[in-house]
Structure formats: structure tokens, C-alpha cells
Amino acid sequence: MDTVFIKAHVPMYAEAAGLTLYIAFWGILFSITAGFICSIIRYFKVPFLSSAVGCYIEVSRNTPLLIQLFFLYFGLPKAGVVLSSESCAVIGLAFLGGSYMAEAFRTGLDNVSHIQTEAALSLGMKKRQIFRYIIIPQAAADSVPPFCANIIFLIKETSVFSAVALADLMYITKDLIGIYYNTDEALLMLVISYLIILLPVSMLCTFIERRMRFAGYGD
16 A cells, blocks of 8 residues: 555545535535425425426436436537536536435425324414424424435435546546556545545434434424
């Protein structure tokens, strides 16, 4: 193991990790927003929009992220729409993640008993109040486990961004292997980089889930 090589290229991996986290942050943020909106549309069965959201979810979940990125990066320029690598990565991750988040939120919404809604109506609460103060808190608690799993999944999916010339962790690793042939060292730094990113996220998600169970939510 060439420790000199590793020490020399740690700054490159740190920079690539920062870019990976930046893209993951925005992609996940937009996917949460899109997922929440889509779940609300499907929950209330909004005419036409509900069917459109259902089609989006099926297309998104049944096509690989790599294909979606190729379409954004190589396909759209044929139609005169040129996006940067960063934009393609964020849009692709949000497009994929939005469908998974929508299903996570929808599951939480469906788990809330209709009896509670009927009881709240009998007490004189308005539908808007019921949704805000009764349905949303319980649905959010029930959605925590799949929500956390989706976040980890999406961060791991960033490993395909190198396909659109984004200088992320995978791109740097392949570049170094191609130039110096230090395969073991480059792959070791790649694994360690993802562990440094994902382990704290995983631990935080576990902590939140335990807190939810301890507080009596999600039962």
C-alpha cells in the first residue's frame, strides 16, 4: 500500500467529497419537496394530477438513474437545452428521489386512521386543521424509517455522477487509476470517503427513529 500516494491525493478526495455532498444536499432537498407535493396530490386524489403523478412515479422508479442522467446530459442538447454537469446531477437525483419520497410520505398518510379524522370532524375541527394538526404529524412520524432509507440510498446513487463528467468521488477514483494505476489505494480512499459521509447519516437516522419510537410515534 503506497501511503505516500494516499497522503498526496487526500485533498482531491476531500474536494470531491464536498462536491458530492453539495449535489446530494440539493438533490435530496428537491426530492423531499417533490415527494411531499406528489404524496399530497395522490392522497387527495386530485383529478388528472393524481394520474400524472402516478405515471411520474412509475417512470422514475423503473428507469436507472444513469439512463436519466444520459437523457439530461446527452439527450436534451439535441433539443437545444444544454445543462451543466451539476444541474444534470441535481435534477436527476431529485427526479429519482422524488418518486421514492412520494411513496414514503403516502404510506405515512395512509397509515393514519380515518376514525381520527371522523372524531376530529365531530369535535368541530375544519379539514385544514385536521390535516395540519392530526394527519401530518402522525404521517411524518410513520414516514421516518423509509425516509431515512431513501436518503442513504440517494447518497449512494451519487456514485454514477461521473458518467456526466462531474468530478465527484467516483470520477476522481477512475481518473487516478487511469493515470497512476494505483487501484488499491484509490479504491481504499473511495470506500473510506463514502463511509465518512454515510456513517454519520446512518447514525443520525437511527437516533431519530429510536427517538420517535420512544416518544410513542409511528406505532
